[in-house]
Amino acid sequence: MTELLKYRGHIRNWKALCEELGIDKTLSREEREKEIIVKGYDKWGYDIPNKIYGMFAFSVKKDDEIYLVRDQFGTKPYYYYITKDNQLLHGTFIKDILDGEGFEKELNEDMLQIYLSLTYVAGEDTFFKGVKKLMPGRYLVFKDGKAEITRYFEPQFHPDNSKSLEEWADEIHDTVLNIMTEVKDEDEVAESFLSGGVDSSYVFALSDAKVADVCGYEDERFDESKLAQKTAELLGKEINTAIISPEMYFAEVPYVMEKMEQPLGDASAIVFSIGCRETSKHTKLCYSGEGSDEFFGGYNMYRNAERYGENLKTFYVGNTNIMKEDEKKELLNTYKEDVLPINLVKDIYERTEGLDPLSKMSDVDIQIWLEGDIYLNVDKMSTATGLEIRMPLTDRRVFDIASRMPSAYKVNETQNKVAFRTAAAKVLPEEIAFRKKLGFIVPIRIWMADDRYNQDVRAKLFSDTSKKFFNPDKVKEIFDSYVGGESDNWRKIWTLYTFLVWYEIYFGAEQN
Numbered sequence: 001m002t003e004l005l006k007y008r009g010h011i012r013n014w015k016a017l018c019e020e021l022g023i024d025k026t027l028s029r030e031e032r033e034k035e036i037i038v039k040g041y042d043k044w045g046y047d048i049p050n051k052i053y054g055m056f057a058f059s060v061k062k063d064d065e066i067y068l069v070r071d072q073f074g075t076k077p078y079y080y081y082i083t084k085d086n087q088l089l090h091g092t093f094i095k096d097i098l099d100g101e102g103f104e105k106e107l108n109e110d111m112l113q114i115y116l117s118l119t120y121v122a123g124e125d126t127f128f129k130g131v132k133k134l135m136p137g138r139y140l141v142f143k144d145g146k147a148e149i150t151r152y153f154e155p156q157f158h159p160d161n162s163k164s165l166e167e168w169a170d171e172i173h174d175t176v177l178n179i180m181t182e183v184k185d186e187d188e189v190a191e192s193f194l195s196g197g198v199d200s201s202y203v204f205a206l207s208d209a210k211v212a213d214v215c216g217y218e219d220e221r222f223d224e225s226k227l228a229q230k231t232a233e234l235l236g237k238e239i240n241t242a243i244i245s246p247e248m249y250f251a252e253v254p255y256v257m258e259k260m261e262q263p264l265g266d267a268s269a270i271v272f273s274i275g276c277r278e279t280s281k282h283t284k285l286c287y288s289g290e291g292s293d294e295f296f297g298g299y300n301m302y303r304n305a306e307r308y309g310e311n312l313k314t315f316y317v318g319n320t321n322i323m324k325e326d327e328k329k330e331l332l333n334t335y336k337e338d339v340l341p342i343n344l345v346k347d348i349y350e351r352t353e354g355l356d357p358l359s360k361m362s363d364v365d366i367q368i369w370l371e372g373d374i375y376l377n378v379d380k381m382s383t384a385t386g387l388e389i390r391m392p393l394t395d396r397r398v399f400d401i402a403s404r405m406p407s408a409y410k411v412n413e414t415q416n417k418v419a420f421r422t423a424a425a426k427v428l429p430e431e432i433a434f435r436k437k438l439g440f441i442v443p444i445r446i447w448m449a450d451d452r453y454n455q456d457v458r459a460k461l462f463s464d465t466s467k468k469f470f471n472p473d474k475v476k477e478i479f480d481s482y483v484g485g486e487s488d489n490w491r492k493i494w495t496l497y498t499f500l501v502w503y504e505i506y507f508g509a510e511q512n
Contacts (some may be wrong), residue, residue: 003060003062004058005059005060005061006057006059006090006096007056008056008057008076008383009054010056010390011053012054012182017036017040021039021040022039036052044227049072050153053066055076057076057077057134059078064144067139068080068139069140070136070139071138072396073370073371074136074137075394076479079097079189080134081097081100082147083321088142093261098128105128105507106129107507108126109124109469110339112127112332112469113335116492117321117322118254118318118320118372119265119373119495120264120372122318122344122368124465134149135367136367137151137153137154139152155366155403157355157359158404160404160405165319165418168419169422169425172423172424176206177206179397180206180207180392184390185389190208190283191211191240192207192209193230193389194212195246199290200288203287203393204232204235204287205235205424209237209287210238213275213279213286214242215242215275215278215483216241216242216243219443219446227435240278241281242274244271245445246450249274249447250453252270253270253498253501254505255273257501260380261380262502264373265495267442276385279385279387280385285390286390288376288378290370291391292393292420295366295398297362298416298420301319301361302362303413303416307358312360313345318345318372319373322492324447330471331474331478332469333469345367348368366399375394378391405419446485448490448493449487456495457493458479460496460500460501465504468497479493480497
């Protein structure tokens, strides 16, 4: 008998799967998805993830075997830990493991060395020694006290030069239109997150959502909410705006680090958490536009891909790399020469040998950055507030297009995401579809230098806890440089701070 142990996600092609598996389509979503997984596992076994379109992480038990699986891109997390007596602890939250019998809580200090460069937890290891992430596109089979991991999906790129820009745009548009019919049931009501960018604007325009949700700031230099307001007006839809103050932002940090379960130095996570909480007050379902940047060449740095060429494999580890090894040697009390971020992506570069530089950069970001930062943030912060987020652009069918599209239709000298923007222009004004990418702007780099708001930052940076890990003179040097006007150092300060906040939440009691 097959038993569903853990599951979080949303199955998009449920109607076709219910027909194939003989499942009553009138069942509640919870019941039908449980039936799909159980009956699907009985029918297809380990191949079940290849039959599902959507976002998922789940585990089933059959006879004396446990099967854990995570979707192709890692939109939902799954963690596991093998105890000294070879028992498997597992779940979609780390807390499922921390309370388990046989778990021994210990900090994995090696991860700090990686974190200081990337600002997120990359790869299969976590900050809890022995607790592993099941990486995207993989399943784990646990039997007789042993775990075996198999990769069932990996991004592959096979450029097809036979199509024109318009043909690629048509394929993107038709595919996303089809996916939008699957991302919710007829009786569900969804809203949509909206920024000033093309991704969220495109999703909002194609969706049946009548209301958009956006975060903004009083400081107009950082406030994208006005752009979002204009988009909503053009589409004839409504908008809810949450204005975030510095006080609100800093008060949110401990909550985010607790719910994230591991530190995350992405400053936008705090804003996203507030946005999720405000949105959850009037809806329980929301669309978001993650995925297309990595698939279709959305980041400005991608336009430098050809210039980087073969040098990529010596330094490119993903979207962030804020602290070099020489600086970490000076900063960390314990530094290991063999714990290097580049080690996380060596196998990716080996598998992509011969591909063009942009495809290599995309592959790294899809496998490392998306899973470790973007999707983690979306999942943890929405779940904490009881909000469900569905990401129509993160889909195997969308990636299939990107995997075949030549890089020339992704970026050029003046524009990123060319074909995707061309598709979006079918339903959006060109001024929105081709608007320059701004990123998720947060005025933290200004706020953190202000003594009205940075008291906890100062306290944590120069605390006894900080001295356990960091050279206080180096910490002071970085902080003084930042406050003195070296604004680029804000990321380093924020990364140190978020680690220390997280550490005191999860390990503070042990050190007293």
